[in-house]
Amino acid sequence: MASLSIRRATRRDVPTIVRLIRGLAEYERLAHEMEATAGQIRRHGFGGRPYFEALICRRGRAAVGFALYFFTYSTFMGRPTLYLEDLFVLPEERGRGAGRALLTELARIALRRGCGRMEWMVLDWNTPSIRFYRGLGATLRKEWILTRLTGAPLSRLARRRPLRQAVTTTAGRGGAGRRSRA
Ligand SMILES: CC(C)(COP(=O)(O)OP(=O)(O)OC[C@H]1O[C@@H](n2cnc3c(N)ncnc32)[C@H](O)[C@@H]1OP(=O)(O)O)[C@@H](O)C(=O)NCCC(=O)NCCS
Numbered sequence: 770m771a772s773l774s775i776r777r778a779t780r781r782d783v784p785t786i787v788r789l790i791r792g793l794a795e796y797e798r799l800a801h802e803m804e805a806t807a808g809q810i811r812r813h814g815f816g817g818r819p820y821f822e823a824l825i826c827r828r829g830r831a832a833v834g835f836a837l838y839f840f841t842y843s844t845f846m847g848r849p850t851l852y853l854e855d856l857f858v859l860p861e862e863r864g865r866g867a868g869r870a871l872l873t874e875l876a877r878i879a880l881r882r883g884c885g886r887m888e889w890m891v892l893d894w895n896t897p898s899i900r901f902y903r904g905l906g907a908t909l910r911k912e913w914i915l916t917r918l919t920g921a922p923l924s925r926l927a928r929r930r931p932l933r934q935a936v937t938t939t940a941g942r943g944g945a946g947r948r949s950r951a
Contacts, residue, residue: 771829834858
């Protein structure tokens with residue numbers, strides 16, 4: 770059997786990335802939420818302002834899995850965090866080391882870039898993956914609740930007048946600081 774290798778994804782991998790994202794969405798029973806197009810992935814990952822990076826795991830020349838990640842920042846640690854958005858290995862390749870190899874490479878990247886931690890979300894019914902992550906020493910933080918604003922509520926918030934009451938100070942112009950309505 771050909772051996773596994775991992776490399777950074779380039780814009781030539783966009784169709785592969787889209788295919789693997791779709792595979793993950795189907796596994797997670799969220800295919801109906803998968804809207805991303807190749808054009809979006811190309812622009813957002815490999816355009817002028819890249820929002821993410823990705824690793825492709827190959828057996829021989831065939832892509833068998835991927836990891837897509839970006840960096841957030843922990844103000845408490847004062848260090849960046851490697852945030853893993855997607856991790857996926859093709860069904861026929863599972864249990865042969867690709868997932869562990871991808872996470873190992875991500876851990877190396879995290880340390881090279883001065884991150885204090887890696888973080889990702891896992892669905893509560895995904896017990897094989899949860900077992901795997903626990904085995905690596907990861908902890909599950911159930912007290913943190915993912916908070917999401919999207920669609921109409923997001924647009925509604927963006928349209929709201931930002932300030933009911935603005936505070937303006939006249940300090941420096943001889944005044945003692947005065948409140949006024951916006
Ligand atoms: C989770 C996943 C990325 C692990 O990749 P993998 O290549 O199967 O993992 P490896 O072969 O490196 O094995 C690592 C561990 O994964 C476990 N594992 C997790 N899910 C598995 C699955 N569906 N089939 C086989 N092994 C699985 C293995 O038991 C193994 O644990 P061990 O080493 O402690 O015995 C992969 O199984 C997968 O893509 N699953 C479906 C999508 C998914 O759950 N993604 C993660 C979302 S948070």
